[in-house]
Amino acid sequence: MKTLEIIFTDILYVSLLIHIVLMSVAFYRVWRGENVIDRLLGLDLLSTLTLAVLVLLSLINQRIIYLDIALGLAALGFVGMIALAKYVADEQMF
Amino acid sequence: MNLFLQVIAILAVVVGTLFSVVGVVGFIRLPDVYTRLHATGKVGVFGVVFLLVAAAFGEPLGWGRGLFLILLLVITGPATAHAIGSAANRIGLPRKGAERDDLVYTSKSKS
Numbered sequence: 001m002k003t004l005e006i007i008f009t010d011i012l013y014v015s016l017l018i019h020i021v022l023m024s025v026a027f028y029r030v031w032r033g034e035n036v037i038d039r040l041l042g043l044d045l046l047s048t049l050t051l052a053v054l055v056l057l058s059l060i061n062q063r064i065i066y067l068d069i070a071l072g073l074a075a076l077g078f079v080g081m082i083a084l085a086k087y088v089a090d091e092q093m094f
Numbered sequence: 095m096n097l098f099l100q101v102i103a104i105l106a107v108v109v110g111t112l113f114s115v116v117g118v119v120g121f122i123r124l125p126d127v128y129t130r131l132h133a134t135g136k137v138g139v140f141g142v143v144f145l146l147v148a149a150a151f152g153e154p155l156g157w158g159r160g161l162f163l164i165l166l167l168v169i170t171g172p173a174t175a176h177a178i179g180s181a182a183n184r185i186g187l188p189r190k191g192a193e194r195d196d197l198v199y200t201s202k203s204k205s
Contacts, residue, residue, distance in 0.1 A: 004100050008152070011104055015111040015145075022118040029122060037127045037182040041134055044174060045121055048138040051167075052114060055145045059107070059152045067149065067159040074163060078170035082177050089181035 009060065016056045023049045036088055040081075047077040103151040110144030117141060126190040127182045131175050139171045 023046060030042030051070050058066030087093050113136055120133025143164050150160035 004097060004104075008100055008104055011107055015107050018111050019114060022114055025118055026121065035127070035187065037178060037185070037187060038130070040181075041121070041127065041130055041178060044178065045118065045134045045137060048134070048142060049114065049118075052110070052137075052142045052145055055142060055149050055163075056107075058156065059103075059145075059149055062153060064153060064156040064159060067156050067163060071159065071163050071166065074166050074170065078166075078174060081174045085174075085177035085181040089184040 012056055012060045016053065016060070019049055019053050019056065023053070040084055040088060043084075044077075044081050047073065047081075051077075099151045099154075103148040106144045106148035106151065110141050110148065113137065113144060114141035127187050128179060128189060131179050131182075135171055135175050138174075139167060142167055 026042050026045045026049060030039050030046065033039035033042060051073055054066050054070040054073065058064060058070070083093065117133050117135075117137030117140075120136065121130050124130050124133055146160045146164050146167075150157040
């Protein structure tokens with residue numbers, strides 16, 4: 001039983017590292033984006049990867065509060081992304 | 095019983111991470127915006143959802159929040175992708191290598 005716990009936490013840390021590397025790659029793409037939609041898309045990807053990191057943290061620290069934070073991030077990120085997409089499409093917000 | 099849950103959680107984390115990697119590689123490699131939209135959808139819907147399945151199994155108390163977050167992600171993912179896609183189409187981004195461009199007739203040009 002003990003070994004499985006260790007394996008689980010190791011896998012979680014490896015997954016966390018992979019997600020952080022992916023976030024840096026996505027951020028580089030946002031920095032070097034060809035057009036505004038690419039940058040917008042990269043930011044959307046960044047928020048999703050942050051969500052994944054939060055869920056991983058909730059698993060590593062065995063605390064459920066991180067899932068609530070992820071919930072808030074998902075809801076607000078969605079609203080922000082829709083507003084930004086509408087702003088980009090129509091050049092005016094409302 | 096606990097052992098069985100741990101194994102499922104481990105598998106779910108591995109699969110979730112693989113989907114995230116595939117999604118980000120797709121985001122980098124794919125030619126134009128619309129295909130990149132397709133790739134980031136993978137990360138958002140499949141990557142995080144499998145991690146949430148692992149969270150639901152890894153933490154016995156958190157399964158309610160996990161399921162609600164899965165529901166939220168599955169609903170907001172396509173909506174966001176659609177909004178970005180229509181924004182890209184309205185500002186007139188080209189579609190690389192499109193055989194037949196169906197949207198040329200419908201998309202009102204920016205006069």
